[in-house]
Amino acid sequence: MRKHLLLLLSVLLSFSLVAAACGDDDEGSDVSVGLVFDIGGEGDQSFNDSAAAGLARAADELGVATSKVSPNDDGSNRAELLQLQADNSDIVLAIGFLFAGDAAAVSGENPDINFAVVDDAMLDFDNGGVPVSDNTAGLTFAEEQGSFLVGAAAALKSETGTIGFIGGVCCFGLIEKFEAGYIAGAKAVNPDIEIISEYITEFPNFDGFNDPASGKETALAIYAQGADIIYHAAGGTGAGLFEAAKEQSEATGSKVWGIGVDSDQYNTVDPEVQEYVLTSMLKRVDNAVFEIIKAHINGTFEAGNTVYDLSTDGVGYSTSGGYVDDIADQLDDFKKQIVDGDIVVPTEP
Amino acid sequence: MTDDSLRRRIFMTLAAPVGAVLLSVVFSAIVLLIAGANPFAAYADMFEHAAKLETQVSMINRATPLYISGVAAAIGFRMNLFNIGVEGQYLLAAIFAAFVGGAVALPGVFHIGLILLVAMFVGGMWAGVAGLLYTQRGINEVISTIMLNGVALGLVAALVKEWQAKGDIAIVKVGTEPIADSGIIPNLTFIPELFGDIRNDLTGVLVIAIVVGISYHVLINRTVFGYDLRASGANPFAARAGGIPPKRMVMTAMLMSGAVGGLVGMAEIMDKGRYNPNFVGYLGFNGIAVTLLGRNHPAGIALGALLWAFLEASSNILQVTNTAPKEIADIMKGVILLSTVIGYEVVRRIRVREEAARTAARLAEVA
Numbered sequence: 001m002r003k004h005l006l007l008l009l010s011v012l013l014s015f016s017l018v019a020a021a022c023g024d025d026d027e028g029s030d031v032s033v034g035l036v037f038d039i040g041g042e043g044d045q046s047f048n049d050s051a052a053a054g055l056a057r058a059a060d061e062l063g064v065a066t067s068k069v070s071p072n073d074d075g076s077n078r079a080e081l082l083q084l085q086a087d088n089s090d091i092v093l094a095i096g097f098l099f100a101g102d103a104a105a106v107s108g109e110n111p112d113i114n115f116a117v118v119d120d121a122m123l124d125f126d127n128g129g130v131p132v133s134d135n136t137a138g139l140t141f142a143e144e145q146g147s148f149l150v151g152a153a154a155a156l157k158s159e160t161g162t163i164g165f166i167g168g169v170c171c172f173g174l175i176e177k178f179e180a181g182y183i184a185g186a187k188a189v190n191p192d193i194e195i196i197s198e199y200i201t202e203f204p205n206f207d208g209f210n211d212p213a214s215g216k217e218t219a220l221a222i223y224a225q226g227a228d229i230i231y232h233a234a235g236g237t238g239a240g241l242f243e244a245a246k247e248q249s250e251a252t253g254s255k256v257w258g259i260g261v262d263s264d265q266y267n268t269v270d271p272e273v274q275e276y277v278l279t280s281m282l283k284r285v286d287n288a289v290f291e292i293i294k295a296h297i298n299g300t301f302e303a304g305n306t307v308y309d310l311s312t313d314g315v316g317y318s319t320s321g322g323y324v325d326d327i328a329d330q331l332d333d334f335k336k337q338i339v340d341g342d343i344v345v346p347t348e349p
Numbered sequence: 350m351t352d353d354s355l356r357r358r359i360f361m362t363l364a365a366p367v368g369a370v371l372l373s374v375v376f377s378a379i380v381l382l383i384a385g386a387n388p389f390a391a392y393a394d395m396f397e398h399a400a401k402l403e404t405q406v407s408m409i410n411r412a413t414p415l416y417i418s419g420v421a422a423a424i425g426f427r428m429n430l431f432n433i434g435v436e437g438q439y440l441l442a443a444i445f446a447a448f449v450g451g452a453v454a455l456p457g458v459f460h461i462g463l464i465l466l467v468a469m470f471v472g473g474m475w476a477g478v479a480g481l482l483y484t485q486r487g488i489n490e491v492i493s494t495i496m497l498n499g500v501a502l503g504l505v506a507a508l509v510k511e512w513q514a515k516g517d518i519a520i521v522k523v524g525t526e527p528i529a530d531s532g533i534i535p536n537l538t539f540i541p542e543l544f545g546d547i548r549n550d551l552t553g554v555l556v557i558a559i560v561v562g563i564s565y566h567v568l569i570n571r572t573v574f575g576y577d578l579r580a581s582g583a584n585p586f587a588a589r590a591g592g593i594p595p596k597r598m599v600m601t602a603m604l605m606s607g608a609v610g611g612l613v614g615m616a617e618i619m620d621k622g623r624y625n626p627n628f629v630g631y632l633g634f635n636g637i638a639v640t641l642l643g644r645n646h647p648a649g650i651a652l653g654a655l656l657w658a659f660l661e662a663s664s665n666i667l668q669v670t671n672t673a674p675k676e677i678a679d680i681m682k683g684v685i686l687l688s689t690v691i692g693y694e695v696v697r698r699i700r701v702r703e704e705a706a707r708t709a710a711r712l713a714e715v716a
Contacts, residue, residue, distance in 0.1 A: 010636065034669075038561065067669060067671075068668075069668035069669060070675070072661075072669065072675075074626045074628045074629055074630045075628075075629055075630065076411070076661070077661070077662075077665055079549075080407055080662070080665050081665060081668070083403075083548065083549070084665060084666065084669045085669065088669055098627050100523075101523075101625060109548040109549075110548070171510055172626060202506050202510075203506065203509070203510065203626060203628040204505070204506055204509050204627060204628065205502070205506055311578045
């Protein structure tokens with residue numbers, strides 16, 4: 001029997017050798033970019049897809065070679081994927097703050113490769129806020145400013161005087177920025193407006209960013225309490241919000257809306273629910289991704305934190321569908337006040 | 350025992366797991382072909398990646414907590430106690446250990462010892478709750494440990510917020526207070542570095558895993574307690590009749606299983622130096638899988654853990670080379686697990702039949 005096993009093993013080995021010989025391929029481009037997605041991976045119609053769009057644009061306009069990978073849900077292979085991308089790329093992009101610790105470690109091991117982490121400042125606050133390493137950039141966003149505008153839009157469009165907010169994961173500091181801006185924007189239009197806020201999961205359980213079923217249930221519950229517009233900051237969970245908007249509208253005969261986040265969700269959701277996307281808070285992860293790749297190519301890559309806000313169109317709102325065209329003047333007025341510093345948007349609700 | 354029958358025994362023992370691995374290779378190849386990928390290119394990528402020293406270190410790093418988790422489950426299995434609660438036990442133990450470790454400063458050995466003790470204590474106590482429910486109220490340990498997992502996850506979520514490191518102005522939360530260097534088990538990176546340059550570290554918790562494995566072997570096979578444990582598992586009524594107190598055995602087994610389970614999170618704690626908000630999950634459940642593969646045997650569990658770690662670590666490359674979807678590793682794991690369990694049962698039945706035939710033959714001889 002041992003002979004049989006040996007035979008089997010050697011057959012397997014020879015197969016793998018043959019395959020290994022034909023497995024190599026070279027891209028032949030100057031700069032290669034390795035991207036590692038956040039929880040949920042590509043296809044979340046929101047945060048990750050915005051990053052993917054920026055990468056696609058860089059491939060298109062800058063001619064870079066790209067590689068995209070998604071981590072396991074249990075969070076066990078983030079560092080390994082960063083390292084693998086570093087082995088095969090000139091610049092590594094990590095999408096999401098969960099990479100902060102691993103990116104700091106891996107960037108230290110690969111001083112010749114540039115790293116950029118979306119949603120973390122990548123500053124060492126124990127040492128007075130210097131960059132964690134010379135080759136790591138942190139790309140963050142003024143989400144509260146963009147959320148202010150969609151909050152104002154919700155208040156202007158609401159007929160019931162009640163609006164809702166669905167956050168993916170509470171209590172770790174990031175999603176509260178969305179909520180705070182949304183509330184401030186809505187109150188700036190209508191101080192008496194009622195806002196119902198719900199979160200899907202609590203930190204450290206990050207399932208809330210990838211749970212459309214709970215998103216739908218929560219949205220239906222908020223609509224049932226009289227809200228006619230709900231804004232979500234919950235990544236892939238948001239797909240459930242728009243389904244709920246369609247279901248609620250069809251059941252009651254009066255139209256309710258959802259507001260998207262990160263990407264222009266009018267263009268990313270199912271065509272069936274497209275007409276329920278009032279607007280989206282744009283968090284231009286795509287721009288940030290594109291700009292950092294461009295900076296790398298131009299040799300202007302800088303370590304440390306870059307904040308994308310309204311003044312640089314790093315955040316904003318979408319107009320696809322034309323549902324907010326009638327209030328565009330008012331929204332742009334708010335935008336101007338924020339950029340000029342006349343309105344300071346809070347970051348905590 | 351003759352040479353021939355020994356060889357046969359070894360073959361029978363290995364038949365199920367080896368057959369399962371081969372089956373999973375074939376099955377996954379079919380799945381890959383259907384998905385339009387080249388299975389040989391995918392397997393070649395995985396083997397090529399696994400041949401790198403760094404990947405091998407990463408495999409051992411992955412196998413270490415899996416092994417500890419497997420032994421924790423095995424202690425219960427040995428006496429037919431199905432402790433599904435290692436998941437909750439290790440997460441709860443990890444956050445308590447990290448909190449205590451971050452709060453004190455002691456000389457090296459004591460600091461590390463304290464962290465390990467806290468982890469084992471908390472893990473043991475949490476499993477002990479299920480043990481108490483079983484012995485005092487007769488509540489099935491499968492149900493109670495599953496429920497306790499849920500409670501533990503909630504508790505951890507609350508504690509990680511409560512014990513958030515102070516004085517940090519980063520946008521997002523980072524976890525518990527960092528543990529001082531004296532509390533960190535030194536890594537073993539110097540060993541793989543004998544073979545070449547690597548950029549990752551070999552976890553020092555490997556030593557703990559080895560100690561756990563040896564202790565488990567000695568305890569089960571060389572002590573009276575181990576005999577009682579196996580006897581209770583094999584035939585609880587006979588064990589009881591033989592004077593082994595069943596309740597005390599259940600309680601002790603649960604406490605020990607939980608205490609070992611408490612150590613599962615140590616690799617992550619020692620690597621990150623704190624309980625970070627996105628602590629590696631599912632190790633408790635994966636531990637059950639490797640225990641089933643390894644048939645509760647200390648060396649078998651190690652092989653199971655290494656196999657799992659191999660599939661996980663080597664499949665990372667598939668996304669980079671784009672030869673196959675990474676999910677193929679999960680498919681392989683599932684096929685291996687299912688077919689091993691079925692395989693063991695088939696082998697057991699064959700053995701029973703053969704033994705019956707042998708006995709009958711011998712009886713015929715005598716007659």
